[in-house]
Amino acid sequence: MVAQNACDMGVDAYFVGGMVRDILMGIEIKDIDILIEGSAIDFVQKLSECAPNVMIKSVHKAFNTAKTVINGLEIDFASTREEIYPQSGCLPVIQKTGCPVCCDLKRRDFTVNAIAVRFFTGKNELKYELIDPFNGSDDIKARSLRVLHNKSYIDDPTRILRGLDFKLRFGFNFSENDKKLIEEHLKSPDREGLSIDRIKLTLKKLFSDKNAKKAYNQILENNFYKIWCDIPSFKHEWAQRLDEASSIFNVLKEEIFLKAIFENELYSDFLIQNHTENFEIYNQYKNLKPLDLALHYAIFNDANVIFYFQKLKDIKLDISGDDLIQQGFSQGKALGDELSRLLKEKLNSIERN
Ligand code: ATP
Numbered sequence: 001m002v003a004q005n006a007c008d009m010g011v012d013a014y015f016v017g018g019m020v021r022d023i024l025m026g027i028e029i030k031d032i033d034i035l036i037e038g039s040a041i042d043f044v045q046k047l048s049e050c051a052p053n054v055m056i057k058s059v060h061k062a063f064n065t066a067k068t069v070i071n072g073l074e075i076d077f078a079s080t081r082e083e084i085y086p087q088s089g090c091l092p093v094i095q096k097t098g099c100p101v102c103c104d105l106k107r108r109d110f111t112v113n114a115i116a117v118r119f120f121t122g123k124n125e126l127k128y129e130l131i132d133p134f135n136g137s138d139d140i141k142a143r144s145l146r147v148l149h150n151k152s153y154i155d156d157p158t159r160i161l162r163g164l165d166f167k168l169r170f171g172f173n174f175s176e177n178d179k180k181l182i183e184e185h186l187k188s189p190d191r192e193g194l195s196i197d198r199i200k201l202t203l204k205k206l207f208s209d210k211n212a213k214k215a216y217n218q219i220l221e222n223n224f225y226k227i228w229c230d231i232p233s234f235k236h237e238w239a240q241r242l243d244e245a246s247s248i249f250n251v252l253k254e255e256i257f258l259k260a261i262f263e264n265e266l267y268s269d270f271l272i273q274n275h276t277e278n279f280e281i282y283n284q285y286k287n288l289k290p291l292d293l294a295l296h297y298a299i300f301n302d303a304n305v306i307f308y309f310q311k312l313k314d315i316k317l318d319i320s321g322d323d324l325i326q327q328g329f330s331q332g333k334a335l336g337d338e339l340s341r342l343l344k345e346k347l348n349s350i351e352r353n
């Protein structure tokens, strides 16, 4: 249907990016991206006019992209585009949309992601043509990560983190030239126009995977933190506990790792108190959210915080203020003190194991 519409409109349509890489690697694809050598928005509008099973979810005019659901499947459409980077690390500026597919492939990160597959109808059957101007399919076989030009990591240092993601997920390795380019960039990174939000977004994806701990360690071991700072305030020794904390405190891995990296100073004034009474432990943590508890545990290796979360946090009194009033207490301090005493008694009776 998409191929027929492309044929009717006289535009070329391609599968592109990670989807093509994953197909060539023989692994399950994550998302379907279709590139239109023309206007993606015009394309999906025409498509939805002729086919009731095409739903346009959203369009992004500035990028000329569209998100659709076709037969229940989410499919993203993008127009081919050329981009430039006015400054290192900032967001790229679109120069032109609807350009030839090879110009679009040039803006991509690695050769393995710069492959397109044109699909078209011929003699009533679907045909495919591989467009691989940078020999990405050879690099897929060799599991090698190569950027398309020597300024690539300077233009967009998040590509270093994307490369780490592909390394950990698929066993790719940076090529020797890429290792040198990364080392060069990290020696004197120009951070003036750096988009920290883009870095966080890339890290979020990296940490949402089961390899979060490895990614965190490699960012420290390979000096990748130099992309955004000179000296890291986050520590190697937290890695294992950050990883465990996700299941203990039921919070997302990416949230814990990102907070440990960018907001650890929020915890720097925290005083570890060697409370022995459950009631004191309860009071120490009762106003903290699970994410903060997780960070406390990871940063300070504080076992009390796990005990609090698992055994104390949901403890409630079986008796209310009204019940005490009925028993003869009058409103005021004495009532508050009695409730507090009862809670203390109940909390202190909880066994650690
Ligand atoms: P994944 O399996 O994680 O989705 P992916 O390669 O599809 O991998 P996406 O973030 O979905 O990653 O990006 C889709 C495509 O867009 C990439 O394959 C690549 O061609 C291009 N791309 C994404 N981010 C960048 C970037 N920072 N620089 C250049 N090209 C990029």
Ligand code: MG
Binding pocket: 017, 018, 019, 030, 031
């Ligand atoms: Mg993808």
